[in-house]
Amino acid sequence: MTTFEELLTTMTDNFSVFVVEDDEFYSEVLEYHLSLNPDITVTKFTNAKEFLNNLDKNPDAVTLDYSLPDMSGEEVLKKIKEYNSEIPVVMISGQENIKTAITLLKDGAYDYIVKDEDTKDRIWNAIRNIREKEGLKKEISELKQQVKKKYDFTSSIIGNSPSMKKVFAMIEKAVKSNITVSITGETGTGKEIVAKSIHYNSPRGKKPFVAVNITAIPSELIESELFGHEKGAFTGASARRIGKFEEAAEGTIFLDEIGEMDINMQSKLLRVLQERELTRVGGSGLVKVKCRVLSATHKDMAEEVRKGNFREDLYYRLLGLPITLPPLRERGNDTLVLAKYFIDEYAEENDMEKLKLSSKAQNKLFKYPWPGNIRELKAVVELCCVMTDSDIVEDEHITFNSTGSIDTLLQNEMSLEEYKNRIVKHYLDKYSNDVVNVAKRLDIGKSTIYRMLQERLV
Secondary structure (H helix, E strand, C coil): CCCHHHHHHHCCCCEEEEEECCCHHHHHHHHHHHHCCCCEEEEEECCHHHHHHCHHHCCCEEEEECECCCCEHHHHHHHHHHHCCCCCEEEEECCCCHHHHHHHHHCCCCEEEECCCCHHHHHHHHHHHHHHHHHHHHHHHHHHHHHHHHCCHHHHCCCCCHHHHHHHHHHHHHHHCCCCEEEECCCCCCHHHHHHHHHHCCCCCCCCEEEEEHHHCCCCCHHHHHHCECCCCCCCCCCCECCHHHHHCCCEEEEECHHHCCHHHHHHHHHHHHHCEECCECCCCCEECCCEEEEEECCCHHHHHHHCCCCHHHHHHHHEEEEECCCHHHCCCHHHHHHHHHHHHHHHHCCCCCCEECHHHHHHHHHCCCCCHHHHHHHHHHHHHHHCCCCEECHHHCCCCCCCCHHHHCCCCCCHHHHHHHHHHHHHHHCCCCHHHHHHHHCCCHHHHHHHHHCCCC
16 A cells, blocks of 8 residues: 555645545544645535535545534535536545445445544545546646647648638538548648648547558558458457557548559448448458548549549549648748748747748748648758857758759759659659559659669669
């Protein structure tokens, strides 16, 4: 059992305890021991009427004598629970009666303690457990509020351009309905932030948000990852495992980079979305699907359908409410608005003084095409904050390291063959030297790429 001295060290923050006890001596003993911790405030009552008249002060915990002169402890407990069922009540009795204890616990008492030589330690343990439990509930509640505030799209998605105002209008529609949402936009435009904003501001906001990056899961494991598997379904399946759809429960599942899903897996996903039920790999039972589905891709999905890379029926099943995020280069002055936001955020997180952008630095940021979009802007701005030695970010502090921009690529005058080599190298780097995949994407022969690799042209 935890000792009294150990318990004293575990308690922080002010905690209000109402002691309801008609035995004045015993009441003073309880007050003395509880008040040894300066963070605990004790208020004593000798009868039920006086206590109930002060119940609107909402104590953090109550110790309640079972035998009061004007009302039974059982009656008082019921009145407490009728007023506020969340108030923890520790019942204290001079006699041990198992039947009474069971009744009181069923009626909502937190604990039932008999007056004996161990009463002091038992009460301290009860108060400690109550504080830990209430502290955890408060922490979870605050965390939920922080998450909701973080993904309040009016503050987490920055921008005043006409194209972003259209995005905000679409997000508002998505928040107010339960429709499937498809989010499209170039890499780095903030698709996952939009998905989280929709979820956390919707009625499902307190339920799970489960994000799945399709490109991060090997094709042979994607079905198990999404739908789960039973024990023994395949080598290594030593226990049942629920999939992401079950994990999302009545919340939201976010299928990121859906355009990369294997064509065979697409038919299985389509069936789940149509039937709103799934079967775990290796199983036969049906599991209801209750989550909302949001998806995102950087691809032109209509074009992928025309090419035969994506099922048309699945495309329309996922389309729902389409939200298209504009690239940063088309958002005008939003570039500078975002840059200032990221600079202020970085300075605050790193305990720095506020920084300002010089006019030349602003001009440099404004004119750059931002092939990496918001993600690239954030990285560039954070590096600026590190590089400056004053409270001014100058243009020389701004360094662009993008490799994927056609605009910046064309600034270098090269031959057509050199441009081709550069493009092939970029795709090989992007797709981990998967020659077959790169050949398909660039619509060139595999032998051409192998020759270039052999001659060390890429």
